[in-house]
Amino acid sequence: MSQTHRVYRLAKRPEGTPDRDTFDLSEEPVPEPGPGEALVRTLYLSVDPYMRGRMSAAESYAEPWDVGEPLRGGVVGEVVESNGAGFDAGDVVTGDLQWAEYATAPGPALTQVDPDRAPISTALGVLGMPGLTAYFGTREVAQPSAGETFVVTGAAGAVGSVAGQIAKLRGARVVGFAGSDEKVAFLEDDLGFDAGINYETTDDYRAALDEAAPNGVDAYFDNVGGEITDAVFTRLNTDARVAVCGQISQYNAEEMPVGPRKLSQVIQSRATVEGFLVSDFEPRFEQAATQLGQWVASGELAYRETVTEGLENAPDAFLGLFEGENIGKQLVQVAER
Numbered sequence: 001m002s003q004t005h006r007v008y009r010l011a012k013r014p015e016g017t018p019d020r021d022t023f024d025l026s027e028e029p030v031p032e033p034g035p036g037e038a039l040v041r042t043l044y045l046s047v048d049p050y051m052r053g054r055m056s057a058a059e060s061y062a063e064p065w066d067v068g069e070p071l072r073g074g075v076v077g078e079v080v081e082s083n084g085a086g087f088d089a090g091d092v093v094t095g096d097l098q099w100a101e102y103a104t105a106p107g108p109a110l111t112q113v114d115p116d117r118a119p120i121s122t123a124l125g126v127l128g129m130p131g132l133t134a135y136f137g138t139r140e141v142a143q144p145s146a147g148e149t150f151v152v153t154g155a156a157g158a159v160g161s162v163a164g165q166i167a168k169l170r171g172a173r174v175v176g177f178a179g180s181d182e183k184v185a186f187l188e189d190d191l192g193f194d195a196g197i198n199y200e201t202t203d204d205y206r207a208a209l210d211e212a213a214p215n216g217v218d219a220y221f222d223n224v225g226g227e228i229t230d231a232v233f234t235r236l237n238t239d240a241r242v243a244v245c246g247q248i249s250q251y252n253a254e255e256m257p258v259g260p261r262k263l264s265q266v267i268q269s270r271a272t273v274e275g276f277l278v279s280d281f282e283p284r285f286e287q288a289a290t291q292l293g294q295w296v297a298s299g300e301l302a303y304r305e306t307v308t309e310g311l312e313n314a315p316d317a318f319l320g321l322f323e324g325e326n327i328g329k330q331l332v333q334v335a336e337r
Contacts, residue, residue, distance in 0.1 A: 036106050048321070118293065219240065
């Protein structure tokens with residue numbers, strides 16, 4: 001095993017959109033696992049939009065990183081050495097670890113991954129936090145039922161693509177917003193959405209909604225915010241439910257845009273608007289992961305992954321999230337098993 005490895009640290013706090021200078025890749029000694037810890041070799045690294053908030057000192061639901069601190073994210077890796085952590089060398093595990101080729105973690109912070117259940121990368125996507133977020137945000141917050149219309153933004157991403165399919169399994173009409181014709185085709189042809197709207201080529205979101213959702217919107221899963229959400233709010237039906245999961249259109253804004261006031265639409269529709277974090281449902285993760293796994297195994301739940309090769313390219317993969325470059329879950333493959 002190499003005595004050194006590569007680690008990404010936060011080089012500076014970005015102003016507006018991050019760039020390559022936000023990230024510092026350094027060569028450091030491979031850490032030794034302390035008592036109760038395991039040394040994990042990174043195989044796949046997850047990059048996610050919420051990490052933008054951790055780069056800022058502004059108040060957020062996720063604790064900010066300090067400048068100079070290693071970046072962290074979801075990792076699937078192979079145990080190299082276990083110092084009483086409860087794993088054997090060669091076990092595949094997942095956890096919140098450093099952006100690095102190797103990392104240590106206490107045993108309770110790691111979860112074993114069954115390579116025979118599904119490709120191990122799915123532990124960071126459809127069977128991991130994105131899938132769980134979609135599961136609970138759809139079933140517990142937005143609560144679409146048969147015959148209702150469900151709209152989701154960021155529909156071709158890791159969360160939105162699963163949320164729309166879960167709504168479809170519940171018998172809803174599903175409409176997704178995505179940023180290219182290729183993504184719209186993915187929604188309609190591969191995932192079975194009833195309609196997709198390309199927000200990049202659509203001048204009038206309200207008119208597009210009238211065509212795709214002629215009976216209005218009963219349940220809305222919001223990953224994006226901004227002008228699309230403004231338009232959806234004007235089409236909410238009475239007693240509609242809105243699940244606010246993310247606001248990626250605002251994450252790099254240096255000043256928060258005010259925009260049109262839309263809360264009057266909530267009065268008119270008597271809609272329920274609820275923000276949520278997937279961690280709210282942690283006691284039920286195992287149950288939800290089992291159901292997601294069954295749907296994947298049966299073919300009822302499809303998924304796609306966009307995989308960038310090499311730890312050195314992790315910043316590009318992360319920055320690409322804000323340009324809509326990925327379809328499905330964006331991953332970085334750091335090493336082969």
